[in-house]
Amino acid sequence: ESIKVFAPATVANVVCGFDVLGFAVNEPGDEVIMRLTDKPGITISKITGDNGRLPLDPKKNTVSVSVEHYLKHIGRNDVGFDIELNKKMPIGSGLGSSSASTVAGLFAAKTLLEDRTNASQLLPFARKGEEMACGHGHADNVAPALLGGFVLIRSYDPLDVIKLPHPKGLYCAIVFPDVDVPTREARQIIRNKIQMKDAVTQWGNIAGLVSGLFMNDIDLIGRSMKDILVEPVRSMLIPDFYKMREMAMEMGAVSFGISGSGPSVFSFTRDEETAKKITQKLQAHLTSIKINSNTYVSTI
Numbered sequence: 045e046s047i048k049v050f051a052p053a054t055v056a057n058v059v060c061g062f063d064v065l066g067f068a069v070n071e072p073g074d075e076v077i078m079r080l081t082d083k084p085g086i087t088i089s090k091i092t093g094d095n096g097r098l099p100l101d102p103k104k105n106t107v108s109v110s111v112e113h114y115l116k117h118i119g120r121n122d123v124g125f126d127i128e129l130n131k132k133m134p135i136g137s138g139l140g141s142s143s144a145s146t147v148a149g150l151f152a153a154k155t156l157l158e159d160r161t162n163a164s165q166l167l168p169f170a171r172k173g174e175e176m177a178c179g180h181g182h183a184d185n186v187a188p189a190l191l192g193g194f195v196l197i198r199s200y201d202p203l204d205v206i207k208l209p210h211p212k213g214l215y216c217a218i219v220f221p222d223v224d225v226p227t228r229e230a231r232q233i234i235r236n237k238i239q240m241k242d243a244v245t246q247w248g249n250i251a252g253l254v255s256g257l258f259m260n261d262i263d264l265i266g267r268s269m270k271d272i273l274v275e276p277v278r279s280m281l282i283p284d285f286y287k288m289r290e291m292a293m294e295m296g297a298v299s300f301g302i303s304g305s306g307p308s309v310f311s312f313t314r315d316e317e318t319a320k321k322i323t324q325k326l327q328a329h330l331t332s333i334k335i336n337s338n339t340y341v342s343t344i
């Protein structure tokens with residue numbers, strides 16, 4: 045018995061909400077084909093699309109590690125799985141690549157076992173995968189990959205995850221400049237102390253963004269998507285970040301910022317046409333400075 049599951053890429057932080065906000069996009073995403081076996085233990089028989097970068101060793105792969113935690117939790121040591129992972133998105137892109145694989149794996153496992161564990165209850169296991177991938181179990185990629193749409197992590201301890209509404213007809217333009225920005229390192233460079241006046245600015249913006257989502261107020265969403273805490277540091281790892289912002293905003297973007305820990309950047313737009321034009325223009329700019337890129341346009 046086997047099953048094929050797709051899980052989507054996600055944009056974590058959504059500019060101002062470091063570690064607390066994220067949303068899923070339609071594409072790209074990853075695919076897991078999982079086979080139930082009656083021999084206990086997890087094997088990974090094949091990984092495609094990763095250029096040989098991901099380990100086949102089930103003790104070192106985020107998908108198998110999180111599925112193993114889940115199996116242990118539900119007490120099923122009588123079964124095993126064989127996993128085929130098809131990476132359909134770049135690794136280390138800031139688009140929740142490891143989360144997409146992990147979430148697809150967990151969902152495949154629970155479905156094959158006809159287990160009633162719901163998507164939110166799979167979150168702790170998915171976080172184990174993140175922990176292994178970058179040393180920190182943030183949930184702002186795995187939660188939207190599991191639940192879809194926009195998600196708020198109101199609290200980590202205890203975990204309190206809330207699905208948020210969003211205006212219809214909001215598009216997301218994503219550009220992935222092909223430079224290496226490992227999440228682990230992108231987390232190490234950010235400051236761990238902030239000033240009260242900066243905190244005030246930041247939580248005003250987060251509240252503004254969440255209000256805008258509820259009120260269908262795209263202008264409010266746009267003017268709230270500012271980050272004075274993390275972006276000033278991480279933007280240094282992204283080629284021509286401020287130039288790309290200027291170009292996107294001039295073309296009518298609602299917002300522009302880093303996706304997750306980067307190097308991908310994203311804009312919200314009010315229509316598909318603008319999103320496409322932005323991705324084309326930014327890609328052409330990156331090509332002119334000799335940087336390869338991938339682009340994606342999605343509804344959210």
Ligand code: HSE
Nearest residue numbers: 056063182184304305
């Ligand atoms: N919130 C996480 C970070 C997301 O910014 O480090 C990583 O994709």
